[in-house]
Amino acid sequence: MPSEWKNISVLGDGAMGTVCALILADAGFDVTLWSNFPEQAADLQQHRENRRFLAGFKFPDNISVTADPAVALEKPDLIVSAIPCQFIRSVWKKLASFHHASTPVVAVSKGIEVETLMVSTQIIESVLNAGTQVAALSGPSIAPELAAKKPCTVVAAAADAELATRIQRAFSNDYFRVYTNDDVIGVEISGATKNVIALAAGIIDGIDAGCNAKAALLTRGVVEIARLGEALGAKASTFSGLAGVGDLVTTCISPVGRNRSAGEKIGRGMTAQEAIADTTSVIEGIATTHAVLKLAEKHGVDMPITRAVAAVLDQTASPREAISSLMTRELTNE
Template structure:
């Protein structure tokens, strides 16, 4: 029997834990890093993560620790599953502890505020590694459904296809079907921007704008994602795949999506402060609407839905006013 692949998952939130389960079910030996020692102890003693996936029994080949060195030791893959805006400082701290040659895998769907960097760019910048040592897992993967072992497909992307294939093998289970991809830029943008569009659709749902509005926002949201992606060198076809359309549809249809729910609350009339207060988990689009817009402006790309969301979330623009502005933009062809 071959030795199991050792994987460190840095982050014991909903997706870190659920993806850790996938890896464990695929036969890997998984160590989750939790920043709270109490949570690591609870996971090990009860085999449940009560804070993020209550009622889900975790596999035996998955354990938790609050000791980053212990989690990272000898890891073939180091999976990063923390909020995007906290990646730089955490990775800098973990740097001396990384296993030599480990592949750094991002589960994060955000763009860094200030630098407007994608997560793989932050990883390369902090860890001083080449693109062949950085991979991304993305797609329609709502954590609670994956943790219930409901079927899902995903994309594992790396500039080095051989690395993507190794990661694919490490996370392939009867209920989780990963496809390889080399378009890291497209995959990351698909994931980050869909959170912003998820907020927009949530706001529309909260306002009771109906399914035509939802279909229009999803489609035009995908169009602006592809517009930015193409300028940044992504393959436009990536956006009609799992990392684009697939993730967008799942997020915009599901009450399990934190971004969608966050938007719905805003659309129903909650203030930003009230909405933040009732949101217990990471809704990446709230911060990424600003950094995605920054990225788009740096490249002269028009992203009206992202701009509208940023106006509502960060400038306190009433959704009805923002909607009126969005609908009264000058007429144009659908494709240009």
């Protein structure tokens, strides 16, 4: 581990926050896992596993659990923010007074805030002290697979190359490999928008539209994501990397992916709200869909797949009608 980092706090007790805590504890760091809910923190501490979001993986002795912000933010050398995107602002406002400006933050949650159209790192930067370094860690990373120590590769993105490298070294081990990148907005837009495409992939599964349809979705989905990202100043190469096509493929094919699974339920007849109620996890893609559309409209970017997903979520089109609308668009070059 980097000698200057000894204590790391993970904020958020969901599956990704928990698995980050496990990875970092595995590396020998003293890890504090913070929950916003005292009852959940007590359950985590008592049973030494996350029975709600990541059952079956016991906490080692170097993971402590708390619901007290003062304890969680007293002495970490790095903070991992695993708070779902739509709750980042409200939670960080609660925590900001305990945060030291010199302590860097790495965001692992993916999404776009509906009200502001900001990605996770931008939200955190807007709440915290000016000068706080904020990075993103993103890529194809299904939490249960990571907890089982199955091989996984992701990207640490930061404007400061040294911070990205330090995060890379802190997290990397023989089953979790981290690359670095300086394209923070590209990495974050990839992570947020792929959840929308994952909903579409699930809808395709739900109506049994076939493998050809899913292949077309993933291929054109990458184009759509890159189109938006480049309009926001991202690098084209980011979208063909781990944070882009890598994360998209994993999310769209994994049987346990939250967004794909929610899309499948919608394809089989559930409403978006029923799909949300049918899981204990946060389905970021549902809220993100409309945020992506607003962002695309703001920058004059055409996103027909995202528009079709929004129509299904809003129940202004059935899944088959949405697919038909995409298939019968004006013919053009690839």
